[in-house]
Amino acid sequence: MNKLATLLLIALVFYTTNFGAESKKEKKPTLVEGELKISIEDEAIEATLNITYVVKDSARASTSFWMDSAMEIQSVDGDLVKSYSFDQEAKPFATLTIDFKEALSEGEEIAFSFAYSGKPSQGFWIEEYQWVDIDPDFMILPVFSTLESFDYRIKAVVDDVNYKLIDVQKGKLTQEVEVTSVTTSYYINPILASNNQKNGVGLYDYSADGKEVRVFSEYADSARYVGDAALRIFDFFNSTFAREEPVTFCSVLYRPIPYDEHKVTRSFKPSVVFAKPHENIATLAHEISHFWWNRGDALTTEKWLTESFAQYSEMMFIRHEQGEDKFNMIIEKLADRAEKLPPLLGGDRFGRYGDDLIYEKGPYILYQLENRLGYEKFVDFMVAVNREQVATTPHLLEVLENQTSAKIRKEFEELIKR
Structure with missing residues (x-):
């Protein structure tokens, strides 16, 4: 299991919903916007991110991100940016630190941007599976090392017309996708690109009694098994602890990369990335339950x-x-x-x-x-x-x-x- 996958299993947090009443009190969240270009032939990415950072603590003089150590930082710009450093040997992960010209008080905003590119150390499985996986497991996208909440809007594009982006959140295949998140920083819904003509990833739709489940999979039988299980899980949860806040739609990516290649299974309301064998519906139930259970300090x-x-x-x-x-x-x-x-x-x-x-x-x-x-x-x-x-x-x-x-x-x- 890769290091970040281990961290995510240790510090598992969910999902694309607000973290309880405390987060809802924040008048203005940190906003991360930008563009991610995925090059299939080069097996590389280029990213430009613009950040409106809202200080969560008093006297904050810097902020830092965990990133893939293979990335190269092209620039860091901002009126209040003093300097930056990228420690590729930092533990537990390579760390980009941005220092401000002065310490900022809680609630203050600072705007800055940074650009980076490179061939990620993991995430591209072009030869084996005709598949690209861009998500927090591999630090291709930056992760706040303080694991704080933020709004995340990024447009992802891929330069090969044979590849389709899988929009897990909306349950559709598309040529470009905007990824959004309102969650702690290491729970961004993933960006996935697949050459469907070669690996056969399809979209299967299942519905019953006003509930709908869409399953992405290259295996029709697995998709049917997962879809039926998800509908039963909804029935049970919606009739018990979720009866005041029922959910009637979700999409599930039944990840075609073999289980020993990428073990992390997780959810981003209303979607689930399901990496275990399809018959393991207990884990699917766990992840779907995170549509409701998504609270508590991730660092304790x-x-x-x-x-x-x-x-x-x-x-x-x-x-x-x-x-x-x-x-x-x-x-x-x-x-x-x-x-x-x-x-x-x-x-x-x-x-x-x-x-x-x-x-x-x-x-x-x-x-x-x-x-x-x-x-x-x-x-x-x-x-x-x-x-x-x-x-x-x-x-x-x-x-x-x-x-x-x-x-x-x-x-x-x-x-x-x-």
């Missing part, structure tokens, strides 16, 4: 508010589809692992137990809460968490107390701290 174990809830939603769907016995087998494994882990909150998000806490201990704690409340009251609680756009654990505890009692809140808080 507060991210359990996204990943633990998505993981437990996946488990609820498994119980719904495959029965209590299968569900209980999963719970038994989680219980054994959870007992050996430190408290859920306050640990190192990127340390030894970071993933285990939010993908194992967190879901097990939610199971214990469901067991305490009963299924119906637990689902009511999940509905309320979405309604209130909960983005922190203290807020979660407030919602739980409002839905139940001070006693249950205290019991649950003890589980989190144990």
Whole structure:
């Protein structure tokens, strides 16, 4: 697995929706606009980005981006730009740092632009699969190293008429695409280009009871399997925790690159990039659940508010589809692992137990809460968490107390701290 894929699995955050009430308070977000030119013959890209940066912290004197170390920076321009540097050996990733002429206060804006080009170290699979993958996994597009939220609008064009761009967000094939995002910086919906005449990537449409799923795949049977599964997942989620905010459309890219080549599966409401074998519908359920579960600080174990809830939603769907016995087998494994882990909150998000806490201990704690409340009251609680756009654990505890009692809140808080 490549380094960024590992980071994304560790610091998984979703999706093209606002990150809760706190992000909605921002009057004006950072805006990234520009153009990305994809050259098939040269297997290279050229990019120009214009950024209206809104300072999130007081006394911010610089900002920085993670980028593919193979890129060459052509220019960095802006009235308040003092200097810039590109450290291709920086850890964990090559870093472009832009220094300002003076420290800026929270809420201030600064406009600057930069241009870069090169042959990316990953992303072009022309010979093997007639496929180009331009997304945050490979740092071809810059990623804010502070992982802050922003609006992202970029026009992508490809210089070979045999290649079509796959617009996963809108569910269509096109010659040019504008990629947009309102999310933390390493969750940009990807830009993908495919020579459909050679690899056979097609668009398949499935609908039932007012719901529609579009699947991009070179495999008709896989597309049908994934489409049918997604419709069932919608039925379950829309009738449980998503009943006040149902979703009736999504598109799924069933990635034709072999699984061992690119393992990251993720979602960008209303779309999913699905990289696992098509029969792994549990993972598909997890990713679709992120249309709703997309909150919590990505740099701390507060991210359990996204990943633990998505993981437990996946488990609820498994119980719904495959029965209590299968569900209980999963719970038994989680219980054994959870007992050996430190408290859920306050640990190192990127340390030894970071993933285990939010993908194992967190879901097990939610199971214990469901067991305490009963299924119906637990689902009511999940509905309320979405309604209130909960983005922190203290807020979660407030919602739980409002839905139940001070006693249950205290019991649950003890589980989190144990």
